[in-house]
Amino acid sequence: MTRQYARIVDGWIEFIGLDSTAYGTHTMRRTKATLIYRRTKILRAVQLLLGHTRLESTVCYLGIEVDDALEIAEQTEV
16 A cells, blocks of 8 residues: 555656655655644644654654754743
């Protein structure tokens, strides 16, 4: 199933005239997560969507700078 999905994505990429070696299913997954994070700034939501068990993994995956993560933490009330 995963390979079939990858072939479909490759076809879409080539259809719109982009280099299919530069894009893939993982690229799309990461892009979606990044867009959700940028829009909401809710790391926990992105963590759950990605299925990460550790928030640190999500921060690393998204490439969030430490300063950004600290700013978000300061803005979050408990």
